Amino acid sequence: MDKHNAIFLKMIEEYKPENGKNSHDQQATIEELKGKIEELEFRLESSQTELKRVNEFCTERLDNLNDVLFAVDVKGYFTYVNPAIENITGYEIEEVLGTHFTEYVHPDDLKGLLADIERTVAGEHKPYMFRIMKKDGKISYVHTTSRPIIRNGEMIGINGLMVDIARLKHVEFKLMEERDRAQRYLDIVGVIILALDREGNIKLINKKGCELFGYDEHELLSKNWFDICATEEFREKARRDYAKLIHGDIELHPYFEAPIWIKEETRYFAWHNILLKDREGKITGVLSSGNDITERRKAEEALVFAKMVSDNAHRTKRQFLANVSHELRTPLNHIIGYSEILHEDYSKTITEEQKRYIDIIRKSGNNLLLLINSMIELSAIEEGKAGLEIEHFTLPDIIEEIRNSTAPMAKKKHITLEFEIKDNVNTIQADKNKIKTVLYNLIHNGIKFTPEYGDVKVSISEEGNTLTVSVMDTGIGISEDDMEKLFQPFSQIDSSLSRKFDGAGLGLIITKEFVEMHGGNIRVESEVDKGSNFTFMIPIRPEDETNNL
DSSP states (O other): OHHHHHHHHHHHHTOOOOTTOOHHHHHHHHHHHHHHHHHHHHHHHHHHHHHHHHHHHHHHHHHHOSSEEEEEETTSBEEEEOTHHHHHHSOOHHHHTTSBGGGGBOHHHHHHHHHHHHHHHTTOOOOEEEEEEOTTSOEEEEEEEEEEEEETTEEEEEEEEEEEOHHHHHHHHHHHHHHHHHHHHHHHSSSEEEEEOTTSBEEEEOHHHHHHHTOOHHHHTTSBHHHHHSOTTTHHHHHHHHHHHHTTSSOOOSEEEEEEEETTEEEEEEEEEEEEEOTTOOEEEEEEEEEEOHHHHHHHHHHHHHHHHHHHHHHHHHHHHHHHHHHHHHHHHHHHHHHHHHHHTTTSOOOHHHHHHHHHHHHHHHHHHHHHHHHHHHHHHHTTOOOOOEEEEEHHHHHHHHHHHHHHHHHHTTOEEEEEEOTTOOEEEEEHHHHHHHHHHHHHHHHHTSOTTOEEEEEEEEETTEEEEEEEEOSSOOOTTTGGGTTSTTOOSSOSTTOSOOOOSOHHHHHHHHHHHTTOEEEEEEETTTEEEEEEEEEOSOHHHHHTO
16 A cells, blocks of 8 residues: 555646646546545455455365376476375475476386377377376376467467376276186186177187187187188078077077087087176177087987997897797707607617717707897897786795706706795795796806805895895805906806806896896805805885785
């Protein structure tokens, strides 16, 4: 106000009356001037107050910003920074003002930053990201936008905004780590992992997929799956079906097998699929895993072909056995019948030596007929034509028949043949002829493989609904390695040309099949040179009958 008063007094002193105005007019003019000056003083004070308020408002806002506002001159020296600079870089305002901006930029990012600044000066407002060197030596990431400062048509510097994006970069790195980890999981599996967008373009494919196609990942991404993989005959149909799937017109098959064209050949893949959807539930594509099953399909086709060959072989075998049964049984029956007549020697003209020869012919014929019957029976079992004829019969009577038929063979070798039958064993319900065959085969084998003066013991017991039969001998025994040969057709443990024991090797396999047809099982315990114990167990009456006992 003192300055303004001095100006006012000077104006009065320099004032000169004009055209002879009197002192009264002069005084009025002076008063008018004083009023205008006071009005100007008031306006000036108001403007200064408003300017101060605006300045304080802006300063307060700038000082409280979390982001850095800065200005540099045309030479790159800082002319202004707000207090946020300390939060981001660790430097105080006084340490930054007057320094060159390049002092804080990571050396590896400086070239790119200078290129971005050139584009900014040229009028391209492009944000840029770079690394800065903090006061403590650590590296951080910032994002900057800037514009030239133009005054009187001339650029005098650049101002801009710098944002700390260290946390965002940390999250980005974490996301990259998770993506890389997920990619490693995808790459380690031995199947194709594939993601397609709505148009069928490849958006994701793992290492296995790249290896199968013979391309790098970047070469496959964004390519259309149907263009590179669908066989020509199915390509258009596959496109149409995929479009219907994306629009929800058809349902996705979670699993299907389909051919694809890969490396100049058609290969079959088994695909497991799920739909990809956004937050609104809109279908955005398909995620699939594919496993190459070409070799498996070839193996399946080979198996089908092998089955056809096997079926043909079985038909040929059945025809052969039918012919054998017709062509060999009749002459064998004649040979056996007439040899028995000759052996009786009703005319009393045959010598003892001739009887011995005739007996050999008769026994050999019977053995051959037994072999043929066993082969036919085994063939019927394999074809599922050997059914059970269940009936009630008295088991001790069957045991007596077998005792009478096997006793001579045991007596000839001085073998003690013992039968131990529990008192509760009586009437059972089973296939009578097949049970006789099973018992005869096991007892016959026990006698055949037991040396002279040995023992064969047959134990028979019944407990509940189960019949248990055990045939134990003191014969040659069976090694562990030979156990697997026991129930193989035409298999003999001693397969040499000079083997001691005759037989075609069909008895045990037929025995096992007959036991299992009854719903039972057979097991073997044996030790070389100490003997064997064959035990089979079968149910001997229906369940409903058992429950009524």
